[in-house]
Amino acid sequence: MSRTISNLPMLGAVLLTLAAGPALAQQGGVSDGTLGVVLSEWSMGFNQTSTADGDLRVRVSNAGQAPHNLTIESSGGRHYVETTLLPPGASRTLEVDLPDGTYEVYCNVPGHRKFGMEATLTVGGAAETEPESGGGGTGGGGYY
């Protein structure tokens, strides 16, 4: 006896979700004030990675197959966003108001950040310029 096993109905939806991420990138600001973040193994997809205005609605969704989290941390180490674990397929919308600056965005499940679930988000007037490698223009900073 043989029978066809067709238990892949979820696959199409996952691929569609992933494709929607990078395609929208590289414009001046966040459309409608919404920052979209898609979590998966092992990456974070954004509709934007920079915005002139840090008053944002963040819509995060987990397109992966493991639970993930969204953490947005300032260069000073403050956590502006730290969600609970999102199960696969879950999404959540948050309101944040980020001061100008550069933020590390990552999943805080142990090991996931190292696997590639991290990115940089830039807020404020410097959003349209490419970050220079290594240069130290903005004084001060670091940890206290």
Ligand SMILES: [Cu+2]
């Ligand atoms: Cu994760």
